[in-house]
Amino acid sequence: MDNKFKKSVQxxxxxxxxxxxxxxxxxxISSSVLSGVIWIFGLVIVLIIVFTGVVFDMLGIAATAAAEQPFHAMASEKVKGAKEAIAIVRNADRFASFCNDVIGxxxxxxxxxxxxxxxxQLANSFGYSDGSTIQIVISVVLTSIVAALTVGGKALGKFLAINKSTDIIFFAAKIIAWLENRLKVRIVTSAPSSTKKSR
Structure with a gap:
């Protein structure tokens, strides 16, 4: 079996x-938190979850669209986050898998x-029983809104990821560098050789 295939399976x-x-x-966590709050706060939590998915989807696409070359120039000037940005781009496939497939x-x-x-919660707050027509209507409307925000948000995120990939990855890299400094752990590691050609 090919070594690359084994690594891919692993x-x-x-x-x-x-x-x-x-x-x-x-x-x-979400179920526990939602069970103890009123529906309006629950709706805010849902929107935060949707926003999180959109942001990570954008990060994953930006990693595959970004080039190493701008970050090499930054790294030579010892700009914080440059080395982490290079590591992200070199491991774009894995970074994208985590951001898009796992978190997204x-x-x-x-x-x-x-x-x-x-x-x-919303139906009960207005005194409607489970399975009522009103609850079904609320469910359809809320599901449609969440779906629209998710798809629309990801569409905008893709546009930004493709056109502002360097800025997005550098911003993410600076956050990672800050976390690594605080936690004293390596979150991203550079590949021994580039798996992605600089453009």
Whole structure:
């Protein structure tokens, strides 16, 4: 079996495990938080989850669209975040998988679950029973709004990711550099050789 294929399988399995764990954690947290707040705050939480998915989707696309060359110039001047930006671009496939497939997809799933909880809270707050016509209408409207915001947000995010990839990745890299400095751990590591040609 080809060594690259083995690494791909190992990475896919690790991503699957990480996704399972994070999805479980996010679902439990969102359900716990939503169960203790009124519907308006629940709606805000749903919008935050949607926004998170849109942002990470944009980051994943920006990583695949960005080139190394601008960051090499920054790194030579010892600009903070430049080395992390290079590492992100060199590992664009894995970075994009994590951002788009893990965080992005989890956000979509959790936002759907959270929306269902908000629908029940909203219907109950107005005295409508489960399964009533009003609850069904609220569910359809809220689901449509969440879907529209998700798709529209990702469309805008894709445009920005393609046209402002360097700025977006550099901003993300600076946040990662700050976190690495605070937590004293390496979040991103550079590949021994570039897996992506500089443009």
């Amino acid at each position: 990475f896919s399995l690790s991503i699957a495990v990480i996704t399972f764990v994070l999805a479980a954690i996010f679902s439990v 997809d989890i956000s979509g799933i959790v936002s759907g679950t959270a929306s269902a909880v908000v629908v029940i």
